[in-house]
Amino acid sequence: MPPRTSRVSFAPLRPGLPAALMLATLLAAPAVAQTASAPDAEGRLWATIVALRDPGPATQPFANWFDQALSRAAARRAALRSYLTIYPGGRHRDEAIALELDTLFELATLQSRAPDELRQRIAELRQNPPSRAALHEAAYWELTCRRYAGPPTTAPATQPTPADIRAPDADLLAGIREYLRLYPDSRYSPRLTHVLFDEAQLRGDTDALRALAAYAREHFPQHMIADELAARLRREDAVGRPFTLRFTDVDGRDIDTSAGRGRPVLVVVWAGFDDGARRCVQAVERFRRDNPQFRVLGVNLDESRAALAAAARDLDIDWPQYHDGLGWGHAFVRTWGVLRIPAVFVVDAEGRLAGVTGGDRWVDLAREVLHRPHPAAEERAPAAATQPAGPG
Incomplete structure (x- = not known):
């Protein structure tokens, strides 16, 4: 009896896919090859993505860490594209979109360039959001891109170079307020509330401080930022009053x-x-x-x-x-x-x-x-x- 051989067939790749995406798709193919709906295929690809989130030990020389971080971010972007192409309604879709946007911003800052690719992806998601969570993410990263003043001065990959982030102006502050109005349940709302609180404290606007502390207490009372804002407001209120320690x-x-x-x-x-x-x-x-x-x-x-x-x-x-x-x-x-x-x-x-x-x-x-x-x-x-x- 002749030995049994297994037949493995791959779905044809769409023309025009980037080489990195083609590679990531092929990496996922053995899991897909078993059956068209293998229950663990998606999980294996997602595990690969999760592993690529580790940038490597920070104790190594910075140039080595930089090269490794850039390489892993590029591979993570390719794997995320593969995941969202193969499993557009997958179990980790929203998490994959959030990580994809974060990765695109990371690549822009690591490569000292404007986040044009990120802006393009944001526009796609804003036009056709697959979920409310994805809309949260796109709106947040749109605000982040508005704070990004452009590519920093190119520096050798032997020293850390901070991204050029400008202070929020009136238009950006208005955008943050609108975001908080629309998406109080977003995971970014605590962070953005913190930005507005800092700005109001610089202006000495006590009414705004009270309103922001109340917003935090209402929408994310268990978050550490809600406790922090309440404490900072307490400190503002204490000035001029008896203080006992x-x-x-x-x-x-x-x-x-x-x-x-x-x-x-x-x-x-x-x-x-x-x-x-x-x-x-x-x-x-x-x-x-x-x-x-x-x-x-x-x-x-x-x-x-x-x-x-x-x-x-x-x-x-x-x-x-x-x-x-x-x-x-x-x-x-x-x-x-x-x-x-x-x-x-x-x-x-x-x-x-x-x-x-x-x-x-x-x-x-x-x-x-x-x-x-x-x-x-x-x-x-x-x-x-x-x-x-x-x-x-």
């Missing part, structure tokens, strides 16, 4: 800023692992020695007390330190929406929060607070309220 420091001392009213206070959020924060700590310490009427407290984000102690020794400071070992999860950071360090909370002699600044900007505010007139101790009214150091 209570904690037990690393030496077991109970600290209560309300007990020392009559002296201005600097609360410095810092960490020994951050060079900018270390420089700020040194500047604050010099300021404190020149202005002994100031009390200084630290909120430290180092992971261990040993790391805090080592940094304090190096910087020659002995301020009371509020440390809970949670790093960026610190109760104070979460309560007050601290996004970067250093951050300095300036509290006047009456216990009111004068403002929150970073870098060197705290110096002018501290000097202004130092020269504020304030009533004698017996004439001061008690604080109307206090602001908690952390939740609970």
Whole structure:
């Protein structure tokens, strides 16, 4: 009896397919060849795509990482086109479209060119969206392309080169607002709400801040950005109001800023692992020695007390330190929406929060607070309220 042979037939490729797409289609063909509707064929192709999402270890030389990232992005684009051609209504269609748009933008930035191919694909999806999720994606990437000011200056692939992204102008901000109105359930809505919040905070538009925090609370209450915006709004509202910080420091001392009213206070959020924060700590310490009427407290984000102690020794400071070992999860950071360090909370002699600044900007505010007139101790009214150091 002659040995059995298996017959494998491939569907003919459409003329005009790019070579990379033809290759990706052939790679998927063995799974398709078993039967026209093999149940695991789509899954195998999708697994190939998922594997191509890994850009490789970032610890290698940048030139090597760059070449690998570019190669894998090109292969991922070809595989995604293959998937969307073979399985236009596949199980992973919407995820594939989202990844395709992301990949096209990645390729444009890696190759230092304008995202024309991405814009063309966006136009196709906007004209004939296969789903609401795909429409979300196309609308978001259209906004992103509007922020993309053009190809950055060509640089050798031996150093990172940031994409040239312009600040949002009035038209782009209007586009973001419209996106949020149309697609409150989009996965990009938290990110875009954050953009509008940052812009409103720069303008000092408290009403807009309240509206955006309320939008976040309504549409994505479990998202970390909703918590962040609520905390930042709390900080805006706290300026000019009584501010009280209570904690037990690393030496077991109970600290209560309300007990020392009559002296201005600097609360410095810092960490020994951050060079900018270390420089700020040194500047604050010099300021404190020149202005002994100031009390200084630290909120430290180092992971261990040993790391805090080592940094304090190096910087020659002995301020009371509020440390809970949670790093960026610190109760104070979460309560007050601290996004970067250093951050300095300036509290006047009456216990009111004068403002929150970073870098060197705290110096002018501290000097202004130092020269504020304030009533004698017996004439001061008690604080109307206090602001908690952390939740609970």
